[in-house]
Amino acid sequence: MSFGSMPIANSFIKKNNFKKQFFYKMEAGFCKNCTTFQLIKVPKAKMMFNENYAYLASTSKFMKKHWGELSKNIVKNLKLNKNSFVVEVGSNDGIFLENISRKKIGHLGIDASKNVCDIAKSKGINSLNAFFNTKTAKKIKLKYGKADVIVCTNTMHHIEDINGVVEGMGELIKDNGTIITEDPSLNEMLKKNAYDQIYAEHMYIWSLSSMNFLFGKHGMEIYHIENNNNHGGCSRYFIAKKNVKKITKNVLTHMSLEKKLGVNKLSTFLKFKDKINFLKKKLKSLLIDLKDKKKIIVGYGAPAKSSTILNFCGIDNKLIDKIFDNSETKIGKYTPGKSLIKIENSDNFRKTKSDYCILFAWNHKKEILLKENNYSKKNGKWIIPVPKLKIV
Numbered sequence: 001m002s003f004g005s006m007p008i009a010n011s012f013i014k015k016n017n018f019k020k021q022f023f024y025k026m027e028a029g030f031c032k033n034c035t036t037f038q039l040i041k042v043p044k045a046k047m048m049f050n051e052n053y054a055y056l057a058s059t060s061k062f063m064k065k066h067w068g069e070l071s072k073n074i075v076k077n078l079k080l081n082k083n084s085f086v087v088e089v090g091s092n093d094g095i096f097l098e099n100i101s102r103k104k105i106g107h108l109g110i111d112a113s114k115n116v117c118d119i120a121k122s123k124g125i126n127s128l129n130a131f132f133n134t135k136t137a138k139k140i141k142l143k144y145g146k147a148d149v150i151v152c153t154n155t156m157h158h159i160e161d162i163n164g165v166v167e168g169m170g171e172l173i174k175d176n177g178t179i180i181t182e183d184p185s186l187n188e189m190l191k192k193n194a195y196d197q198i199y200a201e202h203m204y205i206w207s208l209s210s211m212n213f214l215f216g217k218h219g220m221e222i223y224h225i226e227n228n229n230n231h232g233g234c235s236r237y238f239i240a241k242k243n244v245k246k247i248t249k250n251v252l253t254h255m256s257l258e259k260k261l262g263v264n265k266l267s268t269f270l271k272f273k274d275k276i277n278f279l280k281k282k283l284k285s286l287l288i289d290l291k292d293k294k295k296i297i298v299g300y301g302a303p304a305k306s307s308t309i310l311n312f313c314g315i316d317n318k319l320i321d322k323i324f325d326n327s328e329t330k331i332g333k334y335t336p337g338k339s340l341i342k343i344e345n346s347d348n349f350r351k352t353k354s355d356y357c358i359l360f361a362w363n364h365k366k367e368i369l370l371k372e373n374n375y376s377k378k379n380g381k382w383i384i385p386v387p388k389l390k391i392v
């Protein structure tokens, strides 16, 4: 499945760097052996995760609440105390670990991007700026001992050397410890036609089946699964060393759901390809049509997902005037690739006249539509790009 030439999704750029962009050919494939849906080739990790990493987890208050709740659940259900050790792989700006740190529980956050790691440190969170792999795991074990819990959310899809990560987790986790991962779900991507979940930083879209295969290779298994609606639909996996914890009913139910949806069959992905090519044509022709009618079109939210939509559909600054976002790392910059749309502070959204607004951050629909409820009252129309192109 080819998406054509793509920039690094999170590489929002300054005007003077328009000509210095990096492009790669984005192609997705499905492996019949390990049942993983993934990109065939990805740019080097350092190109994506560095001191300029644009994604700040704490820009959403819903997500703050979400990770606060995970922390509460873990502390209670896994009976953590001041002597416990919680490791987070991909700790970003400390949105999850700040809850653990506040309870004075031993912890360490690891993140490959220096800028977000520095934000976490400034909040008093013990953080290490590094790529996590077996070598890093051994160093951590030597310094702090083994972990009771390893949390790795929205990160398992980021890392090409995923076997190194899982092997490292196996090395670092106690024999009766729990690993918790949470990532966009392949089931939901297929159900919602959410092709914008696919980009270099999301090089794998995991399913229970592919995740179990991966951990199985390293002597571990998924014993419990929970689903939620974040990031367009995520699965949270609870993993332990093989035969240590009882497999819950949720795992069996989810397995049969995946079978029903055909997530392990190539034909499912061929159908998905046809559906997204149809969505691409529909979105582009809608925007051209509106522009012909002299309508002003803007966007809301510049998630990494928007880079896939804009570049795959061939949408640029001739169709969309500007995009509003609240991330300080993105404001004043331009969307990457050929789209080059200016990103403005979302505080200016209400002051700017427009007829249509594409909600690129569709996964935050509830929060954004509530905050910007005046837009509809003033006859502004929201364009929701997935699962079906919808105007509300």
Ligand code: TYD
Binding pocket: 055, 059, 060, 061, 231, 300, 301, 302, 303, 304, 305, 306, 324, 325, 326, 327, 330, 346, 361, 363, 364, 367, 368, 371
């Ligand atoms: P998100 O969907 O969380 O991530 P990803 O980059 O992985 O696709 O990104 C949401 C974007 O929307 C992010 O750039 C912040 C922005 N945003 C706002 O501008 N206002 C808001 O109220 C919210 C919730 C997000």
